[in-house]
Structures are given as structure tokens and as C-alpha cells.
Amino acid sequence: MTTSTRKKTVTLLSAITDALSIMLKEDERVLLLGEDIGKNGGVFRATEGLQAAFGEDRVIDTPLSEAGFVGAAIGMAANGLVPVIEIQFLGFIYPAYEQLMTHAVRLRSRTMGHYSAPIVIRAPYGAGVRAPEIHCDSTEAIFTHMPGMKVVCPSNPYDAKGLMIAAIEDPDPVLFLEPMRSYRAVKEDVPEEKYTVEIGKGALLEQGEDVTIITWGAMVPVVRSTVKQLAEDGVTCDVIDLRTLSPIDEDIIAFSVQKTGRTVIVQEAHPSSSVANDILSIINETSFLYQKAPVEKVSGFDTPVPYFSFEDFYLPTPERVREAVLKVMSF
Amino acid sequence: MTTIRFAEGGTTMENQFPIQQLLSPQGVWISDHHKELLTKERTLDFFKHMLRIRTFDRKAISLQRQGRIGTYAPFEGQEASQVGSALALSKADWLFPTYRDHGATMTFGHSLRNILLFWNGRNEGNIPPEGMNIFPPGIPIATQIPHAAGAAFAEKRKGTNNAAIAYFGDGATSEGDFHEGLNFASIFKAPVVFFNQNNQFAISVPISKQMNTKTIAQKGLAYDIPSVRIDGNDVFAVYQYVSEALRRARSGEGPTLIEAVTWRYGAHTTADDPTKYRDQNNSLKVREEIDPLLRVERCMKINDWHDENWVRQMTEEVVQEVDQAVGEMEQFPQPDPSVIFDYVYKEPTLPLVKQKQQLLNLIGGKEHDNLD
Ligand SMILES: Cc1ncc(C[n+]2csc(CCOP(=O)(O)OP(=O)(O)O)c2C)c(N)n1
Ligand SMILES: [Mg+2]
Numbered sequence: 176m177t178t179s180t181r182k183k184t185v186t187l188l189s190a191i192t193d194a195l196s197i198m199l200k201e202d203e204r205v206l207l208l209g210e211d212i213g214k215n216g217g218v219f220r221a222t223e224g225l226q227a228a229f230g231e232d233r234v235i236d237t238p239l240s241e242a243g244f245v246g247a248a249i250g251m252a253a254n255g256l257v258p259v260i261e262i263q264f265l266g267f268i269y270p271a272y273e274q275l276m277t278h279a280v281r282l283r284s285r286t287m288g289h290y291s292a293p294i295v296i297r298a299p300y301g302a303g304v305r306a307p308e309i310h311c312d313s314t315e316a317i318f319t320h321m322p323g324m325k326v327v328c329p330s331n332p333y334d335a336k337g338l339m340i341a342a343i344e345d346p347d348p349v350l351f352l353e354p355m356r357s358y359r360a361v362k363e364d365v366p367e368e369k370y371t372v373e374i375g376k377g378a379l380l381e382q383g384e385d386v387t388i389i390t391w392g393a394m395v396p397v398v399r400s401t402v403k404q405l406a407e408d409g410v411t412c413d414v415i416d417l418r419t420l421s422p423i424d425e426d427i428i429a430f431s432v433q434k435t436g437r438t439v440i441v442q443e444a445h446p447s448s449s450v451a452n453d454i455l456s457i458i459n460e461t462s463f464l465y466q467k468a469p470v471e472k473v474s475g476f477d478t479p480v481p482y483f484s485f486e487d488f489y490l491p492t493p494e495r496v497r498e499a500v501l502k503v504m505s506f
Numbered sequence: 507m508t509t510i511r512f513a514e515g516g517t518t519m520e521n522q523f524p525i526q527q528l529l530s531p532q533g534v535w536i537s538d539h540h541k542e543l544l545t546k547e548r549t550l551d552f553f554k555h556m557l558r559i560r561t562f563d564r565k566a567i568s569l570q571r572q573g574r575i576g577t578y579a580p581f582e583g584q585e586a587s588q589v590g591s592a593l594a595l596s597k598a599d600w601l602f603p604t605y606r607d608h609g610a611t612m613t614f615g616h617s618l619r620n621i622l623l624f625w626n627g628r629n630e631g632n633i634p635p636e637g638m639n640i641f642p643p644g645i646p647i648a649t650q651i652p653h654a655a656g657a658a659f660a661e662k663r664k665g666t667n668n669a670a671i672a673y674f675g676d677g678a679t680s681e682g683d684f685h686e687g688l689n690f691a692s693i694f695k696a697p698v699v700f701f702n703q704n705n706q707f708a709i710s711v712p713i714s715k716q717m718n719t720k721t722i723a724q725k726g727l728a729y730d731i732p733s734v735r736i737d738g739n740d741v742f743a744v745y746q747y748v749s750e751a752l753r754r755a756r757s758g759e760g761p762t763l764i765e766a767v768t769w770r771y772g773a774h775t776t777a778d779d780p781t782k783y784r785d786q787n788n789s790l791k792v793r794e795e796i797d798p799l800l801r802v803e804r805c806m807k808i809n810d811w812h813d814e815n816w817v818r819q820m821t822e823e824v825v826q827e828v829d830q831a832v833g834e835m836e837q838f839p840q841p842d843p844s845v846i847f848d849y850v851y852k853e854p855t856l857p858l859v860k861q862k863q864q865l866l867n868l869i870g871g872k873e874h875d876n877l878d
Pocket of ligand 2: 592677705706709
């Protein structure tokens with residue numbers, strides 16, 4: 176982080192726009208691809224004004240064909256361009272699954288480094304905004320399971336900008352998950368200029384003594400409001416915002432859970448085969464003997480994310496997080 | 507020495523697929539061809555159905571504005587495409603809609619209450635009326651196209667006379683599923699109608715950026731699927747061409763691709779602002795020229811079938827029907843939220859049984875004895 180910086184007030188959404196703009200300006204090879212990202216500025220307006228500023232050959236409205244433009248981006252990246260793709264909602268990335276799983280993430284391995292596919296795929300994810308069906312998935316684990324893929328998920332404007340720039344500069348494919356529920360939730364001062372947040376590093380958002388809560392993305396505000404309440408009851412927590420889901424920052428986890436010996440993991444995703452399970456295995460490998468209580472997991476459920484009339488029952492709530500914290504405290 | 511030559515599409519394709527029309531925008535029958543279609547009874551029926559779905563559509567937009575339903579996808583402007591195609595179907599056929607095709611599903615016989623429940627975030631809305639086959643709206647673009655090919659394949663395998671129809675937009679033709687569905691149907695001569703509503707926009711992306719071809723119909727040629735381009739705002743043309751495609755399907759001649767050229771007047775959905783990407787005044791201006799209801803009304807007047815009283819009575823009837831459906835939707839009982847676990851598998855798995863109990867404990871509901 177630089178010292179003498181001018182600041183600007185941004186939301187998570189406009190922090191992303193800012194990062195894209197900086198990189199478009201700085202690096203000729205960078206180009207944006209996606210549905211409705213041009214004139215319309217994207218359905219969430221993440222690319223608002225960028226086509227007007229950088230032209231139709233840098234900010235490109237693609238045809239409605241995720242497999243097609245993700246595949247094309249792999250070819251572009253292998254041939255020297257730096258494509259940054261917007262998938263309109265994470266739930267619509269699945270046609271591109273094959274291109275990601277069979278090509279983007281293993282081009283480097285298959286050619287022993289001769290070719291690679293440094294693409295960034297941005298995707299709004301998550302429930303809680305009363306969006307229609309299939310617009311609410313948080314299936315990050317499908318992508319953390321891909322060897323060769325990095326998966327990033329910021330929870331606040333500062334990290335969003337820094338991680339986006341880091342993702343664009345990263346030599347490997349990065350899935351950049353954007354918590355749509357947090358797009359406009361808070362404003363924050365961030366440096367006006369270019370800076371990066373290192374991929375693969377978590378952040379300790381709150382410090383406490385009793386319990387470690389590990390979370391990311393749209394669950395961060397849920398956890399923080401719970402922690403505030405718990406403090407009034409005399410329970411203090413470390414809150415780790417993972418920020419990167421692949422590779423996971425093992426050090427920050429081990430450091431905290433060895434201190435507290437009690438851990439709660441909070442995620443929006445389905446619990447089976449999830450990132451929370453990966454965290455559990457890291458705790459097991461690094462800190463098993465420090466644990467005073469079994470680790471608690473607060474997740475969505477193993478159901479499809481329900482239609483919006485029931486999404487509030489699917490999503491982890493402060494109440495559920497609190498219950499889990501009290502449970503690990505009871506040992 | 508021979509010159510090397512490549513076959514080209516280009517404008518020859520546009521010439522090969524002129525837009526077929528039966529009723530002119532002025533309400534005049536274009537030629538004597540198929541004149542038998544133009545009866546008073548059928549004309550009034552088309553009019554009433556289009557009025558009905560337009561009434562529903564406008565009501566739904568206002569319900570969304572009042573927060574009584576969620577995000578809604580309007581179809582105003584596309585009534586002729588949806589009514590003409592749905593009325594051509596037989597009750598036992600399969601209908602595969604998108605999120606914008608409930609004008610077609612309600613004309614086919616779907617319950618208005620259920621359609622509203624869908625837009626209110628309820629799975630009950632996806633259940634078709636007893637004995638009918640209507641798939642839940644395809645939300646991921648183009649995914650329903652291969653489903654229609656498969657359902658049609660199964661009807662053929664069972665030896666029935668039934669067909670399937672897949673609805674999809676211009677944007678959908680860019681997805682692999684469109685091409686894979688057509689190829690599959692073509693190889694197996696599946697009795698399916700691929701019904702494209704080319705409203706010339708995919709959210710903000712105009713068709714000129716969506717594809718380099720001038721028509722969608724020509725894409726059928728690559729799969730040797732007989733194809734046609736029609737005026738999607740001419741309910742007679744839509745009805746006639748879909749009927750013929752269904753006849754082909756039922757008599758073992760395989761799939762057909764129909765490109766119905768139309769226009770959505772309004773926003774993509776209630777979450778969209780069309781003024782960001784197109785001149786909405788133009789939408790208003792062309793209305794006089796292209797509106798599917800005005801066209802039929804003009805035809806009724808020219809043929810002396812127009813009766814103010816009848817129109818008023820029909821308007822009252824459909825308003826009442828829609829209002830009643832809104833009441834039914836709003837009074838529809840809200841099930842226990844734990845219903846989200848009940849249809850994931852036929853038999854619930856142990857993790858789901860446990861998770862359901864967790865939720866029940868949380869919300870103070872109760873179903874099973876403690877499982878932990
Ligand atoms: C696979 C997929 N990608 C993106 C979207 C987001 N989206 C919803 S509707 C739409 C445009 C569809 O255009 P078109 O096929 O022409 O149908 P129309 O909405 O005009 O009826 C897009 C991009 C989606 N639903 N599914
Ligand atoms: Mg369209």
C-alpha cells in the first residue's frame with residue numbers, strides 16, 4: 176500500500192469499474208468481453224462508461240454464448256491479449272464449464288509452460304436480492320476444485336479494487352466472484368491510484384480471544400453483525416475474511432485457530448463438497464491438537480438455491496452464526 | 507485451370523427467406539392464398555386471446571411495481587407470435603417456454619394463478635394443469651431447445667401423434683444448445699417445432715451484433731431443417747405456419763424452424779432500463795404500424811365484424827379473469843419453508859433429513875423427532 180494517496184469514495188461495484196478502467200488505460204492488451212457490457216454498462220453497471228471511454232474494440236458486447244467467448248478468450252490469452260470476461264450471473268457460467276475445466280486451467284500443464292491462459296472471469300454470485308431463479312448460485316467449490324484455477328472473492332471495496340488489478344496481472348486464470356448483495360451496500364474511501372491486494376492472502380477483520388470465524392464474500396457482513404452482538408455477551412472473535420478461495424491462506428487460519436481453539440466457518444454455498452470442507456481439512460492438518468471443540472459449519476443447504484420467496488430461509492443468518500458460536504463455546 | 511469458389515450466404519439468404527405475411531398491417535388479406543383462414547369466428551378468437559394476454563402482461567408489470575410479485579419479463583408486442591403458435595397446438599403436445607413466453611403458455615391452457623405464482627418466486631407456478639405438458643420456463647438461455655427435441659423423440663418412440671414446440675429468442679441462437687438441439691432433431695426426425703421469436707434484441711444487444719447473418723431462418727439449412735421467416739406480428743401467419751410445421755411433425759417429416767420477426771415494446775425485464783441502449787420513442791412510433799392487436803382490429807373493421815360492445819365485454823371478461831387470478835395467487839397458502847427439502851430427491855437423503863430438521867428447529871416448525 177502506498178502512503179501519499181488521494182482517496183475516492185466507492186462502492187464495491189464502482190471499485191471494480193475503477194480497477195477495470197485503470198487496467199484498460201495502463202495496458203493495451205487488456206480487453207473486456209461479455210453480454211450487455213457495452214452501451215448498457217452491464218446489467219449491474221460494472222462496466223458503465225467504459226465502452227464510451229475505451230471504444231468498442233476494447234469493451235466488447237459478445238454474442239450470447241458463454242462457451243464461445245470463454246473459449247475465444249483462451250485463444251486470445253494464449254496469443255498475448257488479456258481478456259477480462261463478465262459472466263452476467265454465476266448461474267450462467269455453466270456452458271463455459273468445459274472450456275474452463277478442460278482448457279483454461281490446464282493449458283500451462285499440457286504444454287509445460289509453453290502456452291497459458293491468463294484470463295479473468297468476473298461473475299456476480301449469491302442470493303438475497305430477490306433475483307429470479309438460477310441467478311443466485313454460489314457454486315464456488317466447482318471452480319476451487321479445478322487444478323490451475325485461482326478463485327477470488329472480495330467482500331469490500333478496497334479489496335475488490337486491489338484484487339481485481341492483481342487478478343488481471345496474474346499469469347493464470349482467475350475466477351473473480353462478486354457478491355451482488357454487497358455491490359452497493361457500503362461506501363468506502365480507497366486510493367485513487369493503482370494498488371494490488373495479494374491473491375492467496377486472507378485478512379483478519381476483527382480480533383478476539385474466544386472463537387475464530389472464517390468467512391468470505393457476502394457472508395462477511397452477516398458475520399460482523401453477529402460478532403458485534405456476541406461482544407456484548409462477552410464472547411470475542413477473530414474474523415477472517417478469506418478473500419481468496421483458491422489457493423486458501425493456510426497461515427492465517429492456522430495462526431488464529433491455534434490461538435482460539437474454537438472455529439466456526441460460515442459460507443453461503445451448499446455444505447457438501449464445499450470450500451468450508453477444505454478449510455476443515457486445513458485445520459485438521461495444521462491445528463488439530465489445538466482444538467477445544469469440534470469445528471462448526473454454517474452453510475446454505477444441499478438444496479438448489481430456492482426461489483426468492485424462500486431464499487431468506489436458505490441463507491445463513493446472524494441467528495444461525497450466533498448459535499454455532501455458542502455451540503463451540505459450550506465445550 | 508478452375509477458379510476456386512466458395513459458396514456464400516449473404517444477401518442471397520435474405521432473398522431466400524422473405525418475410526411471410528397473410529394479413530397486412532392495414533388489416534387487409536394479402537392474397538387469396540389461405541383465405542379460408544379468415545373467418546369471423548377465428549378473427550375474434552385471435553383478438554380475444556391477444557387482448558387477454560396483453561391484459562395479463564400489463565397487470566403483471568403493475569404488480570411488480572407495487573412489490574406484489576418479483577422481477578417480471580414483459581412480452582407486449584409479441585402477442586401475435588405467442589397466441590398464434592399456442593393456438594395451433596393440440597392439448598397433448600409439449601410446450602417448452604422461456605421466461606417471456608407465458609403469453610403462449612396461458613393461451614395453451616396454463617393456469618394464470620400458477621404463472622403469477624412463478625413470478626412471485628414459487629415452485630408451484632411451474633406445475634402445469636392436469637394432463638398437460640408445459641416445462642418450467644427455460645431461464646439459462648437456449649437450454650430448453652434440446653429438451654424439446656428429446657421430448658419429441660420420445661413421443662415418436664412411443665408411436666403417438668404428439669409433437670413438441672420450443673420457444674426461444676434471437677439471442678438464444680448464439681448458444682451451442684440451439685445448434686445441438688437442431689442437429690439432434692434433424693438426425694432423428696423428431697416431431698418438434700423450433701419457434702424463434704426474433705424480437706431483434708437480447709437485452710441490450712441488437713441482432714446486428716448478435717450474428718453476422720441477416721436471418722435466423724437460414725440457420726436451419728445447415729441442419730437440413732425446412733425453415734421459414736414470418737411476420738411474427740401477424741397472428742394469422744404465425745398460426746398458419748406453426749400449424750403446417752406441426753402437420754409435418756405429426757406425419758413423420760421431422761423438425762421445422764420458424765423465425766417469427768417481432769418486437770418487444772418495453773423493457774427486457776422490470777429490472778432493465780431500455781433507454782440505456784435504444785430509443786424507446788421509436789418503440790412508441792412503430793407501434794401504430796406493427797401492433798398485432800391493432801392489425802386484427804383493423805381487419806375486423808374492414809370486414810364489418812367490429813362491435814364496440816363485444817370488445818368492451820371481452821375487455822371486462824379478461825380483466826375480471828386476470829384480477830381473479832391475482833386474488834388466487836395472493837391467497838395461495840404459503841407452505842412451511844422446509845418444503846425446499848422435499849423435492850430434491852424422490853426419497854430424501856440422510857444429510858437432507860438432518861438439514862431439514864435444523865431449519866425446522868430454527869423457525870420453530872416441527873416435523874421429525876430429533877435426529878441428532
Ligand atoms: C446462459 C445464459 N446467459 C445469460 C443469461 C442472461 N440473459 C437473460 S435473457 C438474455 C437475453 C436473451 O435474449 P433472447 O434470446 O433474444 O430472448 P429475449 O429476452 O429477447 O426474449 C440474457 C443474456 C441467461 N439467462 N442465460
Ligand atoms: Mg430477443
